[in-house]
Amino acid sequence: MTKEKEIATTICGLRKTLAILGGKWKILIICTIDEMGVMRYNELKKKVTGITNTMLAHSLHELEQDGMVIRRQYPEIPVRVEYELTERCRSIIPILLELKEWGEKNISE
Numbered sequence: 001m002t003k004e005k006e007i008a009t010t011i012c013g014l015r016k017t018l019a020i021l022g023g024k025w026k027i028l029i030i031c032t033i034d035e036m037g038v039m040r041y042n043e044l045k046k047k048v049t050g051i052t053n054t055m056l057a058h059s060l061h062e063l064e065q066d067g068m069v070i071r072r073q074y075p076e077i078p079v080r081v082e083y084e085l086t087e088r089c090r091s092i093i094p095i096l097l098e099l100k101e102w103g104e105k106n107i108s109e
Contacts, residue, residue, distance in 0.1 A: 003090055007039055017092075020063075020068065021068075021092075022053075023059065025048065025055055025056070025059045026059050026062070026063060027052055027057055027096055027099075028048050028051075029044065029051075029056070029063065029069075030058065030063070030068065030069075030085065030092075030093075030096065031096055031097075031100070032044060032048055033069070033083060033085050034048045034085055034090070034093050035078065036083040037084070038082050038083070039082065039084075040080065040081065040082055040083075041056070041057075041060075041081055041083070042064055044056060044060075044083065045057075047085060051062045061081060063089075067088055067089075068085065068086055068088060068089040069083050069084070069085060069086065070083065070084050070085070070086055071083055072084075102108060
């Protein structure tokens with residue numbers, strides 16, 4: 001079996017992708033920032049229905065650490081913090097939108 005064909009091993013691209021994007025909230029956060037553009041924390045909190053402050057802060061921190069989100073803090077009072085997607089993250093948006101479309105067509109409520 002070649003490296004490209006190994007599924008669910010430690011070298012599997014799918015496993016690596018899920019390690020970064022997995023969980024209930026990260027994809028929703030990414031898609032919201034993609035749709036709205038640069039966003040502040042409270043704007044994200046309002047748009048991502050049901051997320052807690054703790055989970056939003058934790059998810060944004062992990063996305064930043066994984067190179068998917070850029071966090072910009074401005075030296076103002078009160079402090080202004082903005083989030084935007086990196087080019088790396090933007091490259092996965094078409095795939096996420098395909099998943100969204102698939103879900104809308106194939107999963108009934």
